[in-house]
Amino acid sequence: MIEQMLAHNARFVESGDYRKYATSKYPDKKIAIVTCMDTRLVELLPAALGIKNGDVKMIKNAGATITNPFDSTMRSLLIAVYELGVNEIMVIGHTGCGVQGMDASEMLQAMEDRGVPREHISLMEHCGINLREWLHGFEDTDAAIRETVDLISHHPLMPPSGVSVSGFVMDSLTGELRPIS
Numbered sequence: 001m002i003e004q005m006l007a008h009n010a011r012f013v014e015s016g017d018y019r020k021y022a023t024s025k026y027p028d029k030k031i032a033i034v035t036c037m038d039t040r041l042v043e044l045l046p047a048a049l050g051i052k053n054g055d056v057k058m059i060k061n062a063g064a065t066i067t068n069p070f071d072s073t074m075r076s077l078l079i080a081v082y083e084l085g086v087n088e089i090m091v092i093g094h095t096g097c098g099v100q101g102m103d104a105s106e107m108l109q110a111m112e113d114r115g116v117p118r119e120h121i122s123l124m125e126h127c128g129i130n131l132r133e134w135l136h137g138f139e140d141t142d143a144a145i146r147e148t149v150d151l152i153s154h155h156p157l158m159p160p161s162g163v164s165v166s167g168f169v170m171d172s173l174t175g176e177l178r179p180i181s
Helices: 002-015 017-021 041-049 072-084 104-113 118-126 141-153
Strands: 031-036 056-061 088-094 164-170 177-180
Touching: 002 017, 031 041, 031 072, 041 164, 056 072, 072 088, 072 141, 088 141, 104 118, 141 164, 141 177
Parallel strands: 031 056, 031 088, 088 164
Antiparallel strands: 164 177
16 A cells, blocks of 8 residues: 555655645634544544645644643644744543543553564553553543643743644534534
8 A cells, every 4th residue: 555655655756746735834814723543534624624734733633632831732732833833722532532432451462462572561661651541542532622721821921822733523523623612
């Protein structure tokens, strides 16, 4: 599959199709969106929000959540605010998320089943990494998005004013956005 994608890429560049996507590194709408990496949202989310290339900084991860205040999503948001002019942040979860109800013990077992030695898992735990906490899912999408909004809003390195943070849940079928209060 990767070879097919690379062949498409060569044709894309050769034809000059990239020109219609040209923009700067600064988001035109001064918004960063934290959302899920779910495949259903790849085209649905931009279409449902009316955004195009160059409008926003889009940060995707599993579940649209921040697992700790120093993870890469939080780092990306701080860079977006301080270096790229973002003054609004949207956290957008969605219905039917694969992280909802995810069981860390089952994932750890799947790792072992796919060849990760138990010693590697034990070593990480010995080094102080709580894998069950790090790999946990959530039960309530609204609550998970609310927690992430709270973490961003109260992060010690986020400016105390001038950046609004809002949470939403998107219907994975219709694209309807519902605010989380």
